[in-house]
Amino acid sequence: TRKVILDIDPGVDDAVALCVALADPRLEVVAVTATGGNVDARQATLNTQAIIEQVDPLRWPRIGAADPQLVLRADARDLHGAKGLGGAEPPTVELANRHPAIKVIAEEVRQAPKEVTIVCTGPLSNLAAALRYEPEVVEQIGRVVTLGGSVAAGGNITPAAEFNVFCNAEAAKAVYGSSLAKTVVPLDVTQRFVVDYDLMELLKGLGTRTADFLSQILPPFYRVHRQQFGMEGVYMHDVAAVAMASHPEWFTTEPMYGDVETMGELTHGATVFDRRKAPGEVPNVEVALDVELEELRGYLYETLERAT
Ligand code: BDR
Ligand code: CA
Numbered sequence: 457t458r459k460v461i462l463d464i465d466p467g468v469d470d471a472v473a474l475c476v477a478l479a480d481p482r483l484e485v486v487a488v489t490a491t492g493g494n495v496d497a498r499q500a501t502l503n504t505q506a507i508i509e510q511v512d513p514l515r516w517p518r519i520g521a522a523d524p525q526l527v528l529r530a531d532a533r534d535l536h537g538a539k540g541l542g543g544a545e546p547p548t549v550e551l552a553n554r555h556p557a558i559k560v561i562a563e564e565v566r567q568a569p570k571e572v573t574i575v576c577t578g579p580l581s582n583l584a585a586a587l588r589y590e591p592e593v594v595e596q597i598g599r600v601v602t603l604g605g606s607v608a609a610g611g612n613i614t615p616a617a618e619f620n621v622f623c624n625a626e627a628a629k630a631v632y633g634s635s636l637a638k639t640v641v642p643l644d645v646t647q648r649f650v651v652d653y654d655l656m657e658l659l660k661g662l663g664t665r666t667a668d669f670l671s672q673i674l675p676p677f678y679r680v681h682r683q684q685f686g687m688e689g690v691y692m693h694d695v696a697a698v699a700m701a702s703h704p705e706w707f708t709t710e711p712m713y714g715d716v717e718t719m720g721e722l723t724h725g726a727t728v729f730d731r732r733k734a735p736g737e738v739p740n741v742e743v744a745l746d747v748e749l750e751e752l753r754g755y756l757y758e759t760l761e762r763a764t
Contacts, residue, residue, distance in 0.1 A: 457484045459571050459598075460701055461564055463557070464694070465493030465522075465578025465620075466503040467532070468542045468677040473577055473694035474504075475666050476756060478513050479763035482702045485513075486572065487564050489520030489557035493578035493623050494532040495540035497522035500578070503539070506546040510669040513764070519551070520560030526581055528623045529725070530613055535680055542673035557582040562593045569596040575701050576602040577694035579620050584627035587634050600638040602631065603697035605714070605727035607743060609644040614725070618643050621716060622725030629716040632727075632741060639700060639709065639742045642727070646696045649752055652689035653678070658757055666763035692756065699755050700744065706755075708746040711739035 460483050464470040477485050488508065490500040501521040508516060533539075539546055561582065565572050574597060576583060587594050604620035605628070611617040621628045631638065656674060659667040674690070681687040700707055713730040717723045730737060 457482055458573055458701060459484050459486050459568055461487045461489060461561060461572055461574045463489045463491055463574055463576040463578065463582050464504060465491050465495065465500050466507060467494035467540055467578070467694070468536050468673055469692050469694040470494070470577050471503070471507050471541060471673055472670060472692060473698045474507050475511055475670060475763060476695055476759045477575070477698045478511060479666065479759045480698070480702050485517040487518040487520060487560050489560055489582055490522040491557065491578040491582050492522050492526055492528050493620060494536045496531065497524040497526060499540055499546070502546045502550060503541050505551055506541065506544070507669070509547060511666050511763070518555065518560050518564070520555055520557030522557060523581065523585065526624070528579060530619065530623055532619060535684070537676055542676040544669065544673045558585045558589060561586055562590045565593050565596050570598050572597060573599045573601060573701050575697050576600060577697050579623035580627040580631045581624045584624070584630040587630055594634070594636060597636060600631070600636050601641065601697050601700050602638060603641050603646065603694050604628070605640055606643040607729050607731070607745065609642065609647060611726065612643060616720070616723040617725035618727070621727055625716050625718045625725040629718055632714055632716055639744065640714065641697050641700050641744045645707070645744045645747050646693040647691065648749060649692055649696055649747070650687060650689040651692045651753070651756065655757070658760065662761065664764055666760065670760070695756055696747065696752060699752050703751065703755065706748045706751045707744045709742045709744050712741055712743045713737040713739050714741045714743065
């Protein structure tokens, strides 16, 4: 099994990604750290706790709280619901706020040097903070898989920028510029992964805690996708990042040089990848450019079928 820390901003697709990771026998989720993004930091922490409580895995991963001081450029409550988990109510008892995400990351990485993959499905604030305050720990991170950015697909929160990068572009820039081994799963790949109503049918029949929880949170997500984008299904971006940690062989990747725009008037938060035949800089990220979509879909369904 591979040890992973999930760094999430739940968010409906983050919640699905976490459920999948918890049920995937190839992954050992040692911690789940929250970060502001789809919702603010406090809500993201509460939601993380809510997901784990509802799914109630036998071995609870540790929870790390998002930094409430950070001000982010955007949220996505229009898509994920006022509290971020679509149709579900988060708990009101806060357990986790005493353990900041960056401390949890540092402790887990120290315990298993070079073995932990951090899967980031939200803005990269926690990793950027770790780079700054725990630089020696960062050297011990095995790999980072980040969901976000765009090679040639344009943006989703602005014409140029993908949501996670846009929210904290400075953090993304710091991560791209670091010596971390990193894999980027961009919109070019994830926007092709649309999950239709079959998922709801599957969940109905399962009768597990995970299925019941997802059946609660998902319907408003489908409704908004239909209403806003005219889609007969939902984006499941964040599940692709978990799949990358579990089954990298389904993805076609290429080493590329990438950086993040933090000053542009129209392009703030856009990722820029050097696609020239003779790139000017040494590649610093592994970028997913394609995925076997049917494997990915099968992975989502089969893993949820295994969940408790
Ligand atoms: C990302 O934006 C968020 O709304 C989703 O959770 C996903 O991580 C895609 O751009
Ligand atoms: Ca997310």
